[in-house]
Amino acid sequence: MLELKDITKAVGGATHIHPTSLVLERGSLNVLLGPTLSGKTTLMRLMAGLDKPTTGSVWFDGKDVTGLRVQDRSVAMVYQQFINYPALTVYENIASPMRVKGADTAAIDRAVKKAAELLKLTPYLDRTPLNLSGGQQQRTALARAIVKNASLVLLDEPLANLDYKLREELREELPKIFSESGAIFVYATTEPSEALLLGGNTATLSEGRITQFGRTIDVYRRPSDLLTARTFADPPLNTIALEKRGDGFAIGGKPVLPVPGHLKHMADGPMTIAFHPHHLAPAGRDDSAALTVRTAISEIAGSESFVHVEFEGNRWVMLTPGILDIEPDSEITVHVDTRHLMAFDAAGRAIGTAG
Amino acid sequence: MNKTWNNKAWFMVLPVLVLVAFSAAIPLMTVVNYSVQDTFGNNQFFWAGTAWFEDVLESDRFWEALGRNLMFSGIILAIEIPLGILIALNMPKKGIGVPVCLVLMALPLLIPWNVVGTIWQVFGRVDIGLLGRGLAALGINYNYVNNVFDAWATLIVMDVWHWTSLVVLLCYAGLVSIPEAYYQAAKIDGASRWAVFRYIQLPKMKRVLLIAFLLRFMDSFMIYTEPFVVTGGGPGNSTTFLSIDLVKMAIGQFDLGPAAAMSIIYFLIILLLSWIFYTVMTSGDETA
Numbered sequence: 274m275l276e277l278k279d280i281t282k283a284v285g286g287a288t289h290i291h292p293t294s295l296v297l298e299r300g301s302l303n304v305l306l307g308p309t310l311s312g313k314t315t316l317m318r319l320m321a322g323l324d325k326p327t328t329g330s331v332w333f334d335g336k337d338v339t340g341l342r343v344q345d346r347s348v349a350m351v352y353q354q355f356i357n358y359p360a361l362t363v364y365e366n367i368a369s370p371m372r373v374k375g376a377d378t379a380a381i382d383r384a385v386k387k388a389a390e391l392l393k394l395t396p397y398l399d400r401t402p403l404n405l406s407g408g409q410q411q412r413t414a415l416a417r418a419i420v421k422n423a424s425l426v427l428l429d430e431p432l433a434n435l436d437y438k439l440r441e442e443l444r445e446e447l448p449k450i451f452s453e454s455g456a457i458f459v460y461a462t463t464e465p466s467e468a469l470l471l472g473g474n475t476a477t478l479s480e481g482r483i484t485q486f487g488r489t490i491d492v493y494r495r496p497s498d499l500l501t502a503r504t505f506a507d508p509p510l511n512t513i514a515l516e517k518r519g520d521g522f523a524i525g526g527k528p529v530l531p532v533p534g535h536l537k538h539m540a541d542g543p544m545t546i547a548f549h550p551h552h553l554a555p556a557g558r559d560d561s562a563a564l565t566v567r568t569a570i571s572e573i574a575g576s577e578s579f580v581h582v583e584f585e586g587n588r589w590v591m592l593t594p595g596i597l598d599i600e601p602d603s604e605i606t607v608h609v610d611t612r613h614l615m616a617f618d619a620a621g622r623a624i625g626t627a628g
Numbered sequence: 629m630n631k632t633w634n635n636k637a638w639f640m641v642l643p644v645l646v647l648v649a650f651s652a653a654i655p656l657m658t659v660v661n662y663s664v665q666d667t668f669g670n671n672q673f674f675w676a677g678t679a680w681f682e683d684v685l686e687s688d689r690f691w692e693a694l695g696r697n698l699m700f701s702g703i704i705l706a707i708e709i710p711l712g713i714l715i716a717l718n719m720p721k722k723g724i725g726v727p728v729c730l731v732l733m734a735l736p737l738l739i740p741w742n743v744v745g746t747i748w749q750v751f752g753r754v755d756i757g758l759l760g761r762g763l764a765a766l767g768i769n770y771n772y773v774n775n776v777f778d779a780w781a782t783l784i785v786m787d788v789w790h791w792t793s794l795v796v797l798l799c800y801a802g803l804v805s806i807p808e809a810y811y812q813a814a815k816i817d818g819a820s821r822w823a824v825f826r827y828i829q830l831p832k833m834k835r836v837l838l839i840a841f842l843l844r845f846m847d848s849f850m851i852y853t854e855p856f857v858v859t860g861g862g863p864g865n866s867t868t869f870l871s872i873d874l875v876k877m878a879i880g881q882f883d884l885g886p887a888a889a890m891s892i893i894y895f896l897i898i899l900l901l902s903w904i905f906y907t908v909m910t911s912g913d914e915t916a
Contacts, residue, residue, distance in 0.1 A: 323812055344818035356813045360831035369827075373818045421817075 274298055275320060275425060275457050280329030282315055289315045291482045292329070297457045297474075299424070302448055304468040304489060305461040307478030307504055313461040316478070317427045320459060321348045333425070346425070349418035353430040355410035357402040363389075363413050364398040370421040388416040391450055408439040415443075419450065426451060428460045432467075444470055465507045469493060477504040499621040502547055508579060511589040512547045517616075522546060524585055530562045533611040536625040544624065545617045548609060550579075550592035557608025566607050571599045582607065662888035680889035690890065692865070693873045694897070697849055700783070700869065704848040707788050709841060712795025717829070719800055730800075733793040741790075745857030748786045752858075772859060776866040779859045783867060786854055791844060798840040802833035838909045842902060849898055870894050 275297040282290040290312050297303050305313045318324040319331065322343040330339040338346060349370070357366045365372075367385045376384075389395045392412040402410050411431060418426055428447075432440040448471060451458055462468060468475045468489055475489040477500075484501040485492050496502035503510050515522040515529065518541055522530040530546070532539075557563060566582040566589070573579075578597040582589050582605070591607060599605065616625035663680055665673040684690050719729050736744075754760040754771050763770040772782040806828065814824045852871035855861060861868035861876070868876070874894065878887035 321816065323815065343816050348816055350813065350816050352809045352813065354807055354809050356807075356809050358827045358831075360827060369819075370817050373823075 274332075274334055276332040277320070278330045278332065280319055280326035280331065282319060282324065283327045289481050290319065290326075291480075293483050294329075295476065295483060295486060297459065299457055300455045302451075302458045302460065302471060302473030304471055304473060304475040305459060305478055306463075306465060306468045306475050308463055311478040311504075312481040313478055314429055315481075317350070317429055317459060317461060320425065321350060321427055322346050347421075347423045348425045348427065349421040349423035350427040350429065351411070351414050351418050351431045353433045355402070355407060355414055355434070357410060357413050357417070359402060362399055362401055363394055363405070366402065366413055367394075367416045367420050370417060384420050384422075385416075388419045391419065392416045408435055408443070411435060411443070415447075415450070419454070422454065422456075424456050426454075426456050426458050428458065430461055430463065433463075448472070465493075465505050468505070475505075477501045479504055495623070495626040496615065497623050499545060499547065499617040499623075502615060502617075502623075506549055508550045508590040508592060510547050511550060511553060511587070512545055513585065513587045514543065515546050516543045517541045529564065529585075530609060530614075531611060533560075533614055535612070535627060536614060536616055539616060539625050543619065545619075545621075547615045547617065548613055550590040552610040552613045553582075553589060553591040554593055554608050554610065555591070555597060555605070558610065560612070561608040561610050563606050563608050565604055568599050568601055568603050568605055570601055571597060573597075659888045659891050662884050663892055664885075666885050676885060680885045681893070683886055684890045684893060689865075689873065690870075690893075693868055693870045696867070697851075697869050700780075700851060701845055701848045703784055704787050704791075705841065705844055707784070708792045708795050708844055709837070711788070712792050712840065713799050713833070713837075715792070715796045716799035716803055717825070719796070721804065730797070733796050733800075736790050736793050737797075739790070741853035742857055744786060744790050745854045748782060748789075748854075749858045752782050774863050776863055779863060779867050782858060783851075783855055786858070787848060787851070791847070795840045795844065798836040799833055802836040803829060806832045838906070841909070842905060845905060846898060846902060849901070 275295075277293055277295040279292050279294055280290065281288065281292050293316070305316060307313050315324070319326050322331070322338065322341055326339065330337055332338065333346070357363075358369060361369065364385055367388055368381045371381045371384060385398075386395070389398055392415055394409065394412055394416060397405060397409060402413060405413065411434075415431070418428075431447075432443055435443065444467065447460075458473075460471060472489050474487060475492045476486040477484045477492060477496075479500050484504065485497045492501065493505050496505060499512075513524070513529075515524055517523075517532060517536075517539060518528075520532050520537075521528040522532060554561070564584060566584045569581040569583055569588070571578060571580045573596050576594060576596075578591075578593050578595065578599075580591040580593065580597060580599055582591060613627050614625075615623065615627065618624050664676055664678070666676045666679075667673050715733075720726055739747075751757045751759045752770075752772050754764060754773075760770060769775075770778050772779045810828050810832075811824065814828060819827070850871060851869055852875070855867045855869060855872055856875075859867045861872045870890070871894075874887055874890055877883050877890065
């Protein structure tokens with residue numbers, strides 16, 4: 274069990290990590306989700322012991338390890354760049370953590386062969402990393418992390434530099450690869466979809482603060498505040514400032530949306546209503562609300578379309594399957610799936626989310 | 629099929645051809661010309677065949693000078709390469725120290741050869757030089773004019789002072805290009821300082837080191853100005869390198885034929901050794 278107790282990190286005058294407490298259980302997969310510069314890497318470095326927290330302490334299995342050097346802890350880390358020893362073969366690269374520990378040759382051979390098998394590297398064991406593709410180089414780095422058999426495995430955007438196909442393939446394999454080791458996994462990513470695909474737990478980060486930590490699906494469905502909801506949305510979350518009046522949401526006294534069942538319990542008053550881009554659609558269900566919006570741009574990405582629309586001065590994105598050919602600057606009718614509306618108060622705290 | 633020929637393109641490369649002809653090809657051919665003929669001046673030439681080459685290759689003078697060259701280059705490389713790596717490893721990676729170190733390192737490189745020679749010649753003089761007087765005051769009997777060891781030591785120290793910076797700068801360039809993550813990964817692995825050097829820094833510096841090695845070898849093998857200024861090839865013939873001997877032979881004794889033959893042999897040796905070094909040092913690269 275890894276515990277961060279009120280740790281902070283300041284470099285020079287700038288605070289990189291605000292007071293943060295976090296408890297990660299053994300055998301769990303934990304995603305750190307946040308945009309670039311939100312403090313994911315800094316937090317990982319603190320967990321690993323590469324950096325010392327400015328204040329607070331780090332505990333592992335009930336022991337204070339705050340001052341302990343990284344080489345004296347049981348940590349493995351995989352980076353966004355493909356980091357391997359350039360002059361060593363794949364075999365020696367995978368073997369390197371065990372060699373440092375002074376394991377015997379037979380044990381090393383068994384572990385290396387097993388890891389290579391798992392990561393489909395067996396045919397390349399005699400090559401040097403520079404003669405491998407990017408995907409194979411990263412597999413080598415992952416195999417090194419497996420062989421190390423560490424109790425804390427940190428993966429810092431390991432798939433960011435790989436192409437789409439390889440990323441999908443490795444992302445699927447990763448949880449399986451590490452599942453049997455019983456270690457704590459921490460996986461940093463900027464992509465909400467990656468967090469959802471990996472499952473486990475997610476901590477959303479924004480500007481050096483953990484805004485929420487919990488089961489990935491819970492954080493996604495029931496964000497505790499607007500910041501978390503925004504961090505966990507890609508394309509960006511659609512928001513609008515509305516006033517709840519009985520059974521309807523209104524803007525400037527004009528009713529716009531009906532209040533769905535799960536938000537009926539809220540008191541009347543002004544609030545921010547938010548929903549994900551895929552809950553906006555050109556065609557609706559019976560219980561969805563129709564709105565007239567003005568189109569700005571339409572982007573077609575493979576089998577999906579991103580339509581940027583404007584409603585009462587708010588810029589929204591509609592993410593819809595299929596190729597939608599829409600004229601810019603025209604009026605269209607879109608449907609909001611009101612079952613998924615989220616409501617936040619003036620301070621950004623969640624007052625109503627999906628059940 | 630009709631192929632149209634347009635020879636106008638040749639005019640495009642003509643300036644380069646003319647330049648190379650005057651700067652390299654014609655002088656080289658002149659040397660070749662001299663090396664196979666005998667002349668007593670007044671434009672009378674007699675065919676000499678390979679006689680001069682045989683003369684040069686059979687003379688002790690040539691082999692002794694070549695031996696001195698190889699020994700000098702060997703010593704220079706053995707000192708400058710490790711020393712350059714060591715300094716580069718200890719140079720700061722960020723902060724105000726970086727520009728300070730870089731400027732300090734670049735300073736010796738900006739000084740012309742003969743000036744370096746003159747500086748050290750005066751510096752080492754036993755009557756007025758700071759080094760010469762200083763060593764004498766310490767009770768060390770130092771005199772580069774009549775002691776072979778002192779003459780060599782002076783030349784070597786001078787070359788190390790002048791050129792180690794080049795190795796440092798090249799190595800430093802190689803070192804700063806290594807991403808920080810490599811060091812982190814090594815730290816997490818618990819790799820020792822030596823392992824980091826051996827398995828990360830050295831492989832990453834390999835290419836620049838090869839360049840540094842070749843540059844320093846070729847340059848030190850062609851050494852001329854420094855011994856010419858400081859020792860004049862002495863004491864005796866102890867610092868008479870190939871280049872010094874060549875000039876003595878060609879201009880001092882006016883033996884143009886043997887000197888030309890020696891030039892060509894000298895040129896071929898440098899070409900051959902450089903090619904061998906390059907082949908050996910790049911053979912480690914796998915191309916699979």
